[in-house]
Amino acid sequence: MAATRRTMAAPLALCWLVLIVYASLYPFSGWRSQGVTPWAYLDAPWPRYWTGFDVLTNLLGYVPLGLLFALALARSGHTRLAWLFGLLGPALVSLLLEALQSYLPLRVPSLVDALLNAAGGALGGGLALSLLRRRWIRSWNRFRNAWQAEESVGGIVVLLLWPLALLYPTPIPYGLGQVWSRAVSALAAWLQDTPFEDWVPEPVEALPIGPLEQAAVVALCLWAPALLGYALLRGGRHRLVFSGCWLLLALAGGALSSALTWGPVHAWDGFTPPTWLGMLLAVSLALASLGLSQRAAAVLLLLELGLALGLLNGAPDIPYFVESLEVWEQGRFSRFHGVSQWLGWLWPYAALAIGLRLALYPPRALQCQRMSEPTQGAEPSSYYQRHIFFCLNQRANGESCCADHGAQAAFDHCKARVKELGLAGPGKVRVNKAGCLDRCAGGPIAVVYPEAVWYSFVDTSDIDEIVESHLRDGRVVERLLTPPDVGR
Numbered sequence: 266m267a268a269t270r271r272t273m274a275a276p277l278a279l280c281w282l283v284l285i286v287y288a289s290l291y292p293f294s295g296w297r298s299q300g301v302t303p304w305a306y307l308d309a310p311w312p313r314y315w316t317g318f319d320v321l322t323n324l325l326g327y328v329p330l331g332l333l334f335a336l337a338l339a340r341s342g343h344t345r346l347a348w349l350f351g352l353l354g355p356a357l358v359s360l361l362l363e364a365l366q367s368y369l370p371l372r373v374p375s376l377v378d379a380l381l382n383a384a385g386g387a388l389g390g391g392l393a394l395s396l397l398r399r400r401w402i403r404s405w406n407r408f409r410n411a412w413q414a415e416e417s418v419g420g421i422v423v424l425l426l427w428p429l430a431l432l433y434p435t436p437i438p439y440g441l442g443q444v445w446s447r448a449v450s451a452l453a454a455w456l457q458d459t460p461f462e463d464w465v466p467e468p469v470e471a472l473p474i475g476p477l478e479q480a481a482v483v484a485l486c487l488w489a490p491a492l493l494g495y496a497l498l499r500g501g502r503h504r505l506v507f508s509g510c511w512l513l514l515a516l517a518g519g520a521l522s523s524a525l526t527w528g529p530v531h532a533w534d535g536f537t538p539p540t541w542l543g544m545l546l547a548v549s550l551a552l553a554s555l556g557l558s559q560r561a562a563a564v565l566l567l568l569e570l571g572l573a574l575g576l577l578n579g580a581p582d583i584p585y586f587v588e589s590l591e592v593w594e595q596g597r598f599s600r601f602h603g604v605s606q607w608l609g610w611l612w613p614y615a616a617l618a619i620g621l622r623l624a625l626y627p628p629r630a631l632q633c634q635r636m637s638e639p640t641q642g643a644e645p646s647s648y649y650q651r652h653i654f655f656c657l658n659q660r661a662n663g664e665s666c667c668a669d670h671g672a673q674a675a676f677d678h679c680k681a682r683v684k685e686l687g688l689a690g691p692g693k694v695r696v697n698k699a700g701c702l703d704r705c706a707g708g709p710i711a712v713v714y715p716e717a718v719w720y721s722f723v724d725t726s727d728i729d730e731i732v733e734s735h736l737r738d739g740r741v742v743e744r745l746l747t748p749p750d751v752g753r
């Protein structure tokens with residue numbers, strides 16, 4: 266019955282795996298047997314030339330994979346498998362991808378790469394192990410509960426991918442999603458010599474866009490991630506802090522994208538007067554929309570991002586930009602280009618899909634019964650309508666327990682508040698002490714019956730919300746729900 270807050274580790278692990286497969290097998294062309302077995306690289310001589318860049322990318326690229334594999338398994342209840350798979354999973358993935366590279370003439374499989382990948386994965390798995398041991402995941406859960414208003418793992422993943430998408434160089438700064446002319450060319454090539462050839466729209470000569478139009482596109486494109494954040498996060502100071510991070514990431518992402526494309530001395534070249542004007546407009550719009558409800562932010566996101574994509578995809582290609590980009594594509598970032606390219610093309614459309622879901626469906630709040638409503642068909646009725654149990658367990662051996670995290674104060678506060686609101690007594694609410702409820706990693710913990718809703722609270726304002734929203738009004742406080750996979 267209880268709504269649940271799902272772990273983000275699994276979808277993030279899947280995303281990272283896709284990125285790694287892409288980067289390892291790019292450019293995916295020319296597949297053929299090269300007369301060697303796929304495992305021949307295991308006893309081939311070691312490469313004579315490596316660069317620090319190769320070592321770092323091979324090592325660091327797999328750290329998140331090991332970390333996310335282990336976290337995804339641990340947080341879905343497979344704690345024992347988590348260590349094994351976190352440590353060995355990335356090594357297996359790398360061995361397999363290196364073997365597949367032996368069918369790609371443009372890629373060179375190497376045992377050194379596989380060893381570095383395995384070491385990176387093991388580092389990540391070890392990091393996950395240490396995070397779980399130190400119970401840092403609990404802090405993360407608290408952080409999520411405090412900040413995230415909407416249960417949308419996909420939304421948070423899309424939001425987190427925005428800074429990576431910015432690395433893809435675009436003719437108009439921040440203009441992600443300019444895919445129309447490429448999509449039409451690809452479709453034309455695909456349908457060539459078929460009866461559907463004539464259905465492909467003819468390319469239209471686009472007029473160059475002026476500085477003011479460019480500033481408007483920058484503003485709309487930059488405003489989109491801010492609105493997505495507002496649709497997912499709580500209001501007030503959370504949105505203000507988020508807006509500060511958004512602006513810093515926009516500046517850093519824009520500069521890094523130019524630096525990677527044209528060289529470090531050109532990092533700030535993209536910040537022309539129209540771009541600054543667009544950024545200024547985006548900041549003003551983001552500040553003006555701080556007070557919107559989550560749903561209104563999602564609706565506005567759909568409208569303004571749709572407009573931005575319309576303007577962007579009507580803009581012509583810039584020949585100099587396209588040529589320079591082709592040179593960069595052949596360079597040392599060729600593998601990452603493929604990844605950032607897809608992110609740069611698809612990010613706005615993923616944001617639109619998330620915005621549509623958030624606009625169509627209101628925040629998922631479970632509606633239970635209000636105190637005043639009788640239980641339909643529940644015979645015989647319960648002596649108490651709701652019972653809340655607080656774990657007050659104190660451990661003498663120094664292990665973390667709810668009593669160390671203010672459980673007693675929260676219990677006292679809850680009792681007083683229930684009394685104050687006239688909710689205490691038979692047929693109403695009962696507040697009880699409990700021993701360890703065996704979900705210590707999410708502590709301090711309380712559970713409300715008959716709905717069997719588990720809460721991880723932080724302070725007395727959380728308790729006030731549980732009392733007023735759930736115990737009195739029958740509305741589950743989603744932001745305080747204990748994640749389903751949290752155990753001892």
Ligand code: FES
Pocket residue numbers: 656657658665666667668700701702703704705708709710
């Ligand atoms: S110590 Fe509170 S749930 Fe175990």
